[in-house]
Amino acid sequence: DVKVTQSSRYLVKRTGEKVFLECVQDMDHENMFWYRQDPGLGLRLIYFSYDVKMKEKGDIPEGYSVSREKKERFSLILESASTNQTSMYLCASRSRSRSGANVLTFGAGSRLTVL
Amino acid sequence: AQKITQTQPGMFVQEKEAVTLDCTYDTSDPSYGLFWYKQPSSGEMIFLIYQGSYDQQNATEGRYSLNFQKARKSANLVISASQLGDSAMYFCAMREGEAGRRALTFGSGTRLQVQP
Numbered sequence: 001d002v003k004v005t006q007s008s009r010y011l012v013k014r015t016g017e018k019v020f021l022e023c024v025q026d027m028d029h030e031n032m033f034w035y036r037q038d039p040g041l042g043l044r045l046i047y048f049s050y051d052v053k054m055k056e057k058g059d060i061p062e063g064y065s066v067s068r069e070k071k072e073r074f075s076l077i078l079e080s081a082s083t084n085q086t087s088m089y090l091c092a093s094r095s096r097s098r099s100g101a102n103v104l105t106f107g108a109g110s111r112l113t114v115l
Numbered sequence: 116a117q118k119i120t121q122t123q124p125g126m127f128v129q130e131k132e133a134v135t136l137d138c139t140y141d142t143s144d145p146s147y148g149l150f151w152y153k154q155p156s157s158g159e160m161i162f163l164i165y166q167g168s169y170d171q172q173n174a175t176e177g178r179y180s181l182n183f184q185k186a187r188k189s190a191n192l193v194i195s196a197s198q199l200g201d202s203a204m205y206f207c208a209m210r211e212g213e214a215g216r217r218a219l220t221f222g223s224g225t226r227l228q229v230q231p
Contacts, residue, residue, distance in 0.1 A: 033218055040124075042206060043221040058218060090160065097162060099176070102210075103150065104219055106160035 002095040006107035019078040023091030031094035032074040119222035136192040138207030149190040154204040
């Protein structure tokens, strides 16, 4: 089974701090994604990457950047954290389901609180 | 305009009964895919079922089936014989175009509570 691991389950940071959220997948997948999840808004795409050093902005990239130096690792960076970035962050990589569909496999999520 | 609309913020169902979670979508792309995910209180997103826009038959996976009505642009999830473990958030999502590099667009979710 595909495993997507997010390094931190819970983080508490202060306004203005630089924050790194790490995500690792173990199946050599090319496509990886970062979403944030907020109540009533569902999941919104921040950035995605389709190969090493390749990235594309999603729907809400402002205030975020990403890094993909190795295929298995996709990092989300908050250069200067703000309180409105308090959220659940979900990383995913594209894989195939048992029925052969291209699906996203998600990590367990990182709940970030910015004080 | 919203690409994925889930109009039911919350639903209740009795154990062993069937329940339908609504999802409508908006796209002009003839090729697209529709997905349902479950998110229990633990937070992890679990893939349930997929329907491709060109699939002739409605998708089924065990107790889950997808009622795909293309002309109405709806992709409702039907859970038969509900179990207590089905209590969770459910998200409908869409991929427009061929898989390739495309991300998924998610709806706002429906919280399902199964009552004993």
